[in-house]
Amino acid sequence: MITVEEAHRIVLSNCSVASIVLENINDVQGYNLAEDIYADRNFPPFDRVTMDGIAIRFEDYSKGIRTFKINGIAAAGSEQISIHKSGECVEAMTGAMLPENSDTVIRYEDLEIEGNKVTIIAERVTHGQNIHREGEDRKKGDLILRKGKRIEAPELGVLATVGKNMVKIYQRPKIAIISSGDELVNVDTKPEPHQIRKSNNYSIQGALTQFNCEIDQFHLLDDPDEITNKIRGILNEYDVLILSGGVSKGKFDYIPEALMQLDVKKLFHRVKQRPGKPFWFGKSKEGKTVFALPGNPVSSFMCTHKYVLSWMRWHLGLTEPTIYAELASDINFKPNLTYYAQVKLTYSKTSKILAHPIEGNGSGDLANLTDADAFMELPMGKEIYKAGEVYEVIRFR
Ligand SMILES: Nc1nc2c(c(=O)[nH]1)N[C@H]1C(S)=C(S)[C@@H](COP(=O)(O)OP(=O)(O)OC[C@H]3O[C@@H](n4cnc5c(N)ncnc54)[C@H](O)[C@@H]3O)O[C@H]1N2
Numbered sequence: 001m002i003t004v005e006e007a008h009r010i011v012l013s014n015c016s017v018a019s020i021v022l023e024n025i026n027d028v029q030g031y032n033l034a035e036d037i038y039a040d041r042n043f044p045p046f047d048r049v050t051m052d053g054i055a056i057r058f059e060d061y062s063k064g065i066r067t068f069k070i071n072g073i074a075a076a077g078s079e080q081i082s083i084h085k086s087g088e089c090v091e092a093m094t095g096a097m098l099p100e101n102s103d104t105v106i107r108y109e110d111l112e113i114e115g116n117k118v119t120i121i122a123e124r125v126t127h128g129q130n131i132h133r134e135g136e137d138r139k140k141g142d143l144i145l146r147k148g149k150r151i152e153a154p155e156l157g158v159l160a161t162v163g164k165n166m167v168k169i170y171q172r173p174k175i176a177i178i179s180s181g182d183e184l185v186n187v188d189t190k191p192e193p194h195q196i197r198k199s200n201n202y203s204i205q206g207a208l209t210q211f212n213c214e215i216d217q218f219h220l221l222d223d224p225d226e227i228t229n230k231i232r233g234i235l236n237e238y239d240v241l242i243l244s245g246g247v248s249k250g251k252f253d254y255i256p257e258a259l260m261q262l263d264v265k266k267l268f269h270r271v272k273q274r275p276g277k278p279f280w281f282g283k284s285k286e287g288k289t290v291f292a293l294p295g296n297p298v299s300s301f302m303c304t305h306k307y308v309l310s311w312m313r314w315h316l317g318l319t320e321p322t323i324y325a326e327l328a329s330d331i332n333f334k335p336n337l338t339y340y341a342q343v344k345l346t347y348s349k350t351s352k353i354l355a356h357p358i359e360g361n362g363s364g365d366l367a368n369l370t371d372a373d374a375f376m377e378l379p380m381g382k383e384i385y386k387a388g389e390v391y392e393v394i395r396f397r
């Protein structure tokens with residue numbers, strides 16, 4: 001049996017970063033950027049007029065000139081035009097390049113126009129008003145989107161602005177979530193007294209939706225041939241297999257044997273942790289990744305968060321901040337295992353994150369998870385974890 005640290009290291013050292021593909025900007029929303037994006041021009045690329053009106057030299061205004069002769073019109077998309085002499089102005093539209101030799105824009109609402117004469121009626125005009133200065137937001141060459149960032153609507157706008165019609169993204173893996181056990185029936189089925197409805201599939205899938213991957217669900221009955229044949233087919237089609245159940249010491253726990261028959265190399269089986277001790281991890285010859293999680297709902301849920309999500313983030317070039325919390329009350333845990341205590345998190349006025357233990361009835365008690373927010377990772381080698389001590393937490397909401 002290996003330690004949690006060892007298990008986590010093996011999982012990540014057997015995680016290749018996703019292949020990088022170049023996709024059209026119309027097809028990348030929800031993916032993670034696989035390249036740093038830099039400003040190809042200043043943001044904005046020129047002094048941009050922000051209100052429809054006229055552009056003048058503030059010097060004329062400060063000398064008391066209030067009526068100007070209009071000598072042209074600067075439209076958004078037209079090349080830059082100039083003001084040539086004092087007392088002249090140019091009509092300037094929002095989005096236009098600020099006319100040369102001008103430095104102040106007054107909107108139409110503050111003007112009276114007669115023929116080609118315009119008089120300023122505004123109470124106050126300030127130098128440089130109604131202009132979005134070149135490079136005010138970002139400078140040419142600035143890093144504006146970092147590799148690993150998830151592409152949502154705002155990022156699409158910036159990618160378009162810098163001309164990225166083809167974008168490098170991390171290809172997301174195809175995932176198979178596979179439950180196993182004769183006792184399990186579908187959510188829409190009325191169980192017999194000896195049966196239960198499948199739940200792990202939903203909670204595992206729920207933990208993975210953040211990555212927007214293609215996920216399919218499968219179920220295996222406790223039949224060695226069925227298990228081997230079905231997993232063989234799934235291994236051909238999917239990049240990541242997440243099984244739950246059938247990995248402990250039971251007579252019908254066929255999964256490790258089946259995986260061995262399918263040449264999936266066992267990288268470890270059993271970890272010094274609770275819940276999740278019987279966790280099995282391996283890789284097929286073709287490089288497919290197999291997480292065979294313990295069947296108990298809290299075990300599979302914890303292993304999903306501690307190991308599978310870490311693998312996914314690494315694979316997709318994502319980083320996740322480590323969160324620590326302070327224990328609000330003592331926890332006693334005798335076995336020499338790393339203990340993942342379920343906790344509810346609150347935030348003290350001194351901006352501390354407090355972790356309140358939510359005991360529950362062991363790793364079969366999936367309902368207890370609905371009262372908790374995270375697992376607090378309590379390291380091996382202690383039996384009492386005192387209030388006030390700080391430990392890492394793995395949030396699941
Ligand atoms: N003699 C020993 N027995 C057990 C040990 C051990 O070390 N020695 N380990 C215990 C621990 S720890 C765990 S965790 C479980 C894990 O067992 P399996 O991975 O073989 O899981 P199953 O036996 O298939 O099922 C366990 C339990 O979970 C329920 N289950 C399974 N799949 C689902 C699902 N998709 N949705 C909801 N519930 C599910 C199943 O009905 C069982 O009640 O082994 C202990 N035993």
Ligand code: MOO
Nearest residue numbers: 275276277299363
């Ligand atoms: O591994 Mo366990 O402790 O029942 O989840």
Ligand SMILES: [Mg+2]
Nearest residue numbers: 246248250253
């Ligand atoms: Mg079992």
